[in-house]
Amino acid sequence: DQQVKQNSPSLSVQEGRISILNCDYTNSMFDYFLWYKKYPAEGPTFLISISSIKDKNEDGRFTVFLNKSAKHLSLHIVPSQPGDSAVYFCAASARAFGNEKLTFGTGTRLTIIP
């Protein structure tokens, strides 16, 4: 039962262009969403989050968009840089219901081409 789905296992983007990573979820109780970035042989590191009361959150080159009706969120990275090459995990939790357990997607490997 995969409640958080990242349907693209990999994505290649030219340096300087926009990277768009997508994530879909099925559990309508999810109300808090996060993106994590993971380099090889390292643990995931937090990138950006968004609450369901918002539809957009921006932090520097990173913007997360949330479409609650479609149960879809996306991470935009612009401009993309070689250091952005990593695996990106989408995660969700149902905080309003007292459940802060994070459910993760399977990740999308982003490769930035110089």
Added chain:
Amino acid sequence: DTAVSQTPKYLVTQMGNDKSIKCEQNLGHDTMYWYKQDSKKFLKIMFSYNNKELIINETVPNRFSPKSPDKAHLNLHINSLELGDSAVYFCASSPRDRSTGELFFGEGSRLTVL
């Protein structure tokens, strides 16, 4: 200084053995977790401890036993190892103020059961 550290990073062992993975965090966080990333890249929560008290216990075989001697440590002991236990195990921690929902992960411990 590593914020969340796990030992060992790599562990190769035979079926039926008992092994432990240790985790320590120096961030002063109250909550610690164990996550398992299997061969399909799913990152799933196993356990969560808040100030030495077990608060999340997912459907995990009772061969897995977490132990938290203090709030800075959460160790994972696995009895009678099976082939399916091969995975990367990540320890994580979070502060009492979980307003961002951010988890701080260790580098992971890759367990291979032969």
